[in-house]
Amino acid sequence: MKNQLNENIIRLARARQAIQDQKDAIVAQEDELHETDIYKSITLGRERLTRLSDIEQETYNTVKELALSIYAEEGKKTITDDVKIGIHTVFSINEELAFNWALEHKTALKLDIPAVKKQVKADVVVDGVTTSKEIRAKIATDLSGHLDA
Numbered sequence: 001m002k003n004q005l006n007e008n009i010i011r012l013a014r015a016r017q018a019i020q021d022q023k024d025a026i027v028a029q030e031d032e033l034h035e036t037d038i039y040k041s042i043t044l045g046r047e048r049l050t051r052l053s054d055i056e057q058e059t060y061n062t063v064k065e066l067a068l069s070i071y072a073e074e075g076k077k078t079i080t081d082d083v084k085i086g087i088h089t090v091f092s093i094n095e096e097l098a099f100n101w102a103l104e105h106k107t108a109l110k111l112d113i114p115a116v117k118k119q120v121k122a123d124v125v126v127d128g129v130t131t132s133k134e135i136r137a138k139i140a141t142d143l144s145g146h147l148d149a
Contacts, residue, residue, distance in 0.1 A: 001066060001069065001073075002070065005070065005080065008062050010143075010147075013143030013146040014146075015055050016143060017144065019056055022049045029041060029042050063137070067083045067085065068085070068135060071137075081140075082139060083138070083139050083140070084137075085138070086135070086137075087135050088133070089133065089134075090131065091130075092131070093116065094127075097128025098111055098116050100127065101127040101128065
């Protein structure tokens with residue numbers, strides 16, 4: 001599975017590089033548009049850019065899914081140098097109950113969501129607020145080091 005992950009990281013890096021190359025080519029072509037008849041080429045370039053963006057998004061999702069699968073199997077948060085796992089607290093807040101709690105504890109004139117989250121993180125029980133853990137894959141933005149692979 002790690003080979004498949006590495007292959008997809010390389011594919012993602014190449015897709016991102018191709019997107020940047022295509023964007024650069026479009027900008028260069030647009031500069032000449034007013035003097036030449038290259039509008040059709042720009043249109044085709046934008047269509048290619050859309051397809052490349054779709055490939056990048058699909059591959060990004062695949063890398064995330066593979067990383068989460070590897071994390072589930074191995075329990076390690078660092079999958080590769082460019083792919084890491086984060087565990088985030090997800091809040092579900094019943095604003096009416098939480099606001100009533102805040103009023104009872106003399107902490108607000110209006111519901112201050114960040115303050116409520118801070119209290120909950122400090123293990124204070126707040127009516128109307130529950131938390132869960134959400135595991136997320138984080139993929140580095142710059143994958144250009146994989147383009148030589």
